[in-house]
Amino acid sequence: MPTLLLVDGSSYLYRAFHAMPDLRTSQNEPTGAIHGVLNMLRRLESDYQASGIDYKGCVFDAKGRTFRDDWYPQYKANRPPMPEDMVRQIEPLHAAIVALGWPLLMCDGVEADDVIGTLTTQAAAQGVQVVVSTGDKDLAQLVGPHVSLINTMSNEVLDEAGVLGKFxxxxxxxxxxxxxxxxxxxxxxxxxxxxxxxxxxxxxxxxxxxxxxx
The missing domain is CATH 1.10.150.20 (5' to 3' exonuclease, C-terminal subdomain)
Known part of the structure; x- marks a missing residue:
């Protein structure tokens, strides 16, 4: 059975930014989040190398509003703006991910979750085994016979029994x-x-x- 590995890049960008120390280049450019996300990607590929990865993709939120903002103007209104040091790491992180050979996906008007949900549903319907790497609890709704979640920052793996046990x-x-x-x-x-x-x-x-x- 072919395997699709999907990474929630936006989820891991936030988590790596807050989990990693304030690493910087000799020019004082922040690199902590870049270091954390790239380590996660390398580890993922290493973990699944033996079983084989037939397809893969790293998905990020696109800039700008989404349909959720139109539905519910208070959506995420409680969140402060993205820290400037995080913003400065996004473009170099995207470039590094592409350089590692990962397809990079961003779709205007929707979040990374929506892209992952669409690809996961389509792939599972075609008999593809899907592994979604994320720290986002919302994506637990995708889990099924062909779909599991893995959180490389906590080593948590959620299959159908895991979702039931956790929630x-x-x-x-x-x-x-x-x-x-x-x-x-x-x-x-x-x-x-x-x-x-x-x-x-x-x-x-x-x-x-x-x-x-x-």
Missing amino acids: GVPAERIVDYLALIGDAVDNVPGVDKVGAKTAVKWLAQYGSLDGVIA
Whole structure:
């Protein structure tokens, strides 16, 4: 079975920037996030070299607004602007990723998540095994018989059983679960006074968000 390896570059850029020390060149240019992301990519390829990678891609958010901003103007409105030292690392990071032989994907008007979700769904439907490397919990909704998530910063691997064990709901109910609890990171409110335990209880009892509403 062929394997597609997709990397959520934007997720790892943020995490590497905050996790890595403030590394700099002799010209005082910041390089910590670049170093962290490139190490992650090399490690990923090394880990999957034995089993073989038939297709791969590294996906980043494109500049500018997305359809979510039109749907919900408060989306991510709580986030401060991207730090200047992170901004300065984006273009050289993209160039380094391409130099390593990775296809680099960015699509205007959508986020990296959307591109990854589309490619994953299409590939899995064609019988391709998909491994998504990310630290983003939202992508747990993609997990299925042909799809798993790996977080190289925590060594966590999520298959169907892993998603159920971590969140208390199966992958196909992750969207319902997040709709109930909201997402403070993205400034998306959930149902008032509904936390993770209540959401898991309701979804177990009523089967789906539609069941809860009914």
